[in-house]
Amino acid sequence: MSYQPKTHYDAVDKIWSSEKEKSQFGEDLSIGEIIFQEMVRHPKSVAQVSDSEKTILLREDLLNNAIRIATFMRNLDLTQRDIVGIIARNTTHISAVAYACFFNGIALHSLNPAYLTEIIEKLFQNTKPRIIFCDGDEYEKVRAATAKLDVKIVTMRNHPKGAISIQEVLKTPAEEGFRPTSLKQGNTHPIAILSTSGTTGTPKAVVMTNHRSILSGFTNLSTADIQFGSSSLEWALGLLAVISAGVFSTKRIVTEKPFDPSEILRIIEEYQVSWLVQTPAQMAAIANCPAFEKANLQSLRSYFYTGGRCTREVQKKLGRKVGGGILHFGYGFSELGSFATLNWNFDAKPNSVGRPCPGYKIKIIDDQGDKLGPNEEGEVCINKGIFWPGYYGNPEATKEIYKDNWLHSGDLGYVDNDGFLYVVERKKDLLKYQSNKYYPNELEELISRMPGVAEVCAFGIWGVENGDEGAATVVRKPNVLISEKDVEDYVAQHAVTDFLRLHAGCLIVDDLKRSPNGKTNRAANKEYFLQAKGIQIIT
Template structure:
């Protein structure tokens, strides 16, 4: 066992490398609480400790809540759920932006041991219908903006829907729920399956094109005990409860009595700069695309950002140029890349040593192990490229009701296969090279090229199509397509773009990178489309045409 040097990190690390097994470790996981306590019990008791501290400020709804307010509201929502007969094993559906009472809804689910199943507001009706048909939520909370879409998608479930904002006439609103008197002697439930029990269900694209419900457990690994944070921290995170960062920061806000600054609108970098200055925000988590937007924002270079202690970003690739722009305005130690997968239930890696290891996603945090495997599943040593695999040493309930895809993600030895190609260097830092899977991300929303290809294939003049992602530092993977038309027919690239626009309403699945009519799709040895080669040819032709 080799103990790896900590470098210049301001945080203590216990990283080791097992030369025999070829496994890197972030050290033993530790919990700040009794191991039998659920996340609901922990957050409940922590809210009681600091009732007068400010818990949340909504800058769009102009509300300020203390931890006592959120504690009371959470118990009201939980009491309402109990009166409806919701029990452990039932699900609550959530499709909502960061409105004032969204966190109370999450904590209510934690208190009751009734997991929530969260979907992104941009999901199409068909995706909502398919995913909620799996978990069959007994109660759904959504914004009024999505009410009709959610109602249509869940008509077979005959489920009650509560709106969180912009309430349609006659709908049941969150304010109605908050009129519920708190149950006498209210206490959070004891979980039947302990910390292995499901805390929430998020969405992940897994190893095929359709989103799958991925379970998150009550494991204490979700608590960020590797960071020295306390109630003085004011945090900002634009991601909702359907993201791993959303649930992680919601849990940790209650555990450490943090103050959260929230807004229920799309991310605006200039607004964030103003919020940091006004509220003295000390911890920020944004996606890599949002980081790129911030680096191109003039307000970023004039605002007072001196309050920021921790600035985390992640979710996709990020150019070195963008990272250096951000670091030019912030303390070097506070800017850190965060790398994980939803299935891991926690942060996977953090890079606290950018100066020494630029473009690395860092080392595994406490409780996390990493190995790099080749195509045969054999562990590889330092500086050898292979698939990145994680192990968190805890039970995972898998993709809900999908054992086949669960086995593809986690092997018999409980290693998660990320689908990312990378290598560990001799100092135990992880570097990512490319995606092994075809999954793409546009503005952090996951999608697959096959979804768009199937739509293009419906065009009568199309023989074959290959869709791939063109990297953009702000938006992420912009879908682009190379298309083969039927001989003797007329088909223009713009026809393809317009056809997709009319058939697919989600903006992240548009051909934002354009289309190209080609004579043939480049194939691999197995006679399947070679996306990488087709993409390279697309870029070559587009560059040539632009000259």
């Protein structure tokens, strides 16, 4: 179990805070310098195993590769003012690319390979990377998107003719006496630029810094741990996995293949994974996978999940399998670049995202901006105790959510008498049916308890007479036959209020619509529901 900070509640200021954690590394060291020294300390331990490519890298192999890539960047005269672009999956050498950036003090800007050309163009036109590392699968798309930029493109796999391959870069002679570069801006220097989910338009570029808070939730890792997570570098979880594996000298299992629950269960068992991090959607897929009941998950020591709501049914099913003491529900968002809270007390607080991580503060505010006390619901605001640079090249958007060092999450929640945070729903997702307020997750929690339901996404369909009428898309468990009427009847029979119903109906689907990071996309599911049902919204 990780270090658990004491939580303090200031009843006058109505702020919850936790004591700062003492770092085991020198405060003057950058993340790149820490990773460099730790790789030197453990040269013969296994750093990474690629399940899909069947490669194994010792720490000295990974270090030498990162030094060669960093030297290649230095030979191009890249400085700490430059940006390195990445659009790649978890292949063998992508970690070395990230470490090379950290060693040089150059921020990486990682995008999802599934992004459309116009989105890539807008995002990279903002940060203007000097070099981009991408999979050959996306080479032509990236080349078209960056036609207006002076940029080199290096391919990581499936190399097209004429492209610079990562193998060529790895032939670069290492700089003699290579050492990581000290950061001119200290721990406020950018380490990475990640993208928001983009569900409401073009994704925004979130700046993450070298501050130690980036390691929140990871300090329980040790050299004995075997890490696995499905996210690649364009998402915070993927980036944090690469960073923490380097800092704490763990063995990391990677795969370039798309998420598949049965394959994840095989990987956990085959490699004896001890440390796992997933999204709630991935948890639900695993819990409802036919191979789940027979899977051996005894190697797991820590099972983290974050990135959205997780139904009690899924948590209970996983808890029965691995033990509640292993499950840790966390809360964070792209702008934080780390966990803000973590629940180390699953058995006592099974649906809470936990207390503040070391050095973090929480306040809950109402619509007027006034602070609320324990058990009072309002918007969750987070203070990391450090300056956040904001959205790259977008000061207007930064000002909207960052005020007086507080990040306004847009999530509704409350803190109980013991200092545990509960996230209720996105503020904008609050629904109203005939003056009765409810949240989509109330329907989701109810429907998820129905035998035969694997996953569900609920939303409101607006009508002139009633307001937001409840609706849902539902995924059935394999070999289970339940109809849309069965779901509607179940809700009517088990809801505790008269208005919580599927007034707009239900749609059985093969899978939910998701954002590129694997999170359930409520807006996309609603749009699909409207198209399938032939419903037109009249405003």
